[in-house]
Amino acid sequence: MNRFLVILVLAVIGVLGFAQGTVRSLDVWEITGSGSVVQLDENTGNARAYASMSAEGSCNKKVWTLQFTTEVQVAQWAEWSISATKWTWFVRKPGDYYADAIQFSLKSNGDVQLSASGFNDLEYATGGGVNRYIETYYYLTTDASNTPPSTSVWVRASDVNGSLVVEDSAALHEGMTAHLWNRIHVVNCNSASTYRDTGIITLTLLNQKPWINPDDGSWGNTVDYVTQEK
Structure with a gap:
């Protein structure tokens, strides 16, 4: 019993x-x-x-x-756009040149990490060459007027590499815009050829929920995160 x-x-x-x-x-x-x-x-x-x-x-x-x-x-969600992902220069003679900006827009509801890698001076693409590199610089501004930069604010390409965090803010929720300028310094000993460098910008959402599939943003197993908390 x-x-x-x-x-x-x-x-x-x-x-x-x-x-x-x-x-x-x-x-x-x-x-x-x-x-x-x-x-x-x-x-x-x-x-x-x-x-x-x-x-x-x-x-x-x-x-x-x-x-x-x-x-x-x-x-966490993000909306972003970029007006271009490539500059193509045509240079007839040596000189120190810079070009108007590529525009980048970002909107999110949480911290976003921006990481840059692979940015360097442009390198001679084929064979040898007397000077295999073209000095390359970048300038980033969030100034809405997109005023042409002074000579003192340019950053050498290799110094662009690294990370920064765009923190959660009302401005980020509404959308932030930046302009990226490009500068090249072609000298006499740059042989006739094509010079190229490709860098990578990575955006990482730092406050993403675990029930979101990190690979494509689709739903994960949400039912596992229904808690008993009140």
């Missing part, structure tokens, strides 16, 4: 535990900017919702108190 009671109690506890921990996926609709209403697909929509932590009671107590919690976990 005692063994039977133990099994019965464990079974009841198990059922209650399952009820408390059940997570139910909900249908979700979006009110668009135009005012129309669209039901979201669970796999492709931008929001999901779950109901969890069911409760029940049955006795003669006078007052029942129920807590209701709404929790929203917001992923």
Whole structure:
């Protein structure tokens, strides 16, 4: 008999535990900017919702108190654009030249790390050459007027490499714009040829949620992050 009671109690506890921990996926609709209403697909929509932590009671107590919690976990997003990813120069004679800017725009709701690598002086692309390198400089400005830079503000290409963090701010949420200028110094001993260098800029979202697939930004297993916290 005692063994039977133990099994019965464990079974009841198990059922209650399952009820408390059940997570139910909900249908979700979006009110668009135009005012129309669209039901979201669970796999492709931008929001999901779950109901969890069911409760029940049955006795003669006078007052029942129920807590209701709404929790929203917001992923980090980013929108960016760049007006070009290549400068192509045509130079007839030696000189110190600089060109107008490439424009870069960034918008996000969290810290974004910008990392630069591979930026160096332009190198002779084929064969030998007397001087295999062309001195190369860059200038970055967030000045909306995009005023041409003075000679003192240019940064040598190799010094561009490194990282910086654009911190979460109202300005970043609204969108920030920067202009990148390019300067080359062609000298007499640069042989006739093509010179080239390719650098890499990497954007990393530093406050991304673990339920976002880091490779493509798609949904991960969100149900695992439905917590019991209130």
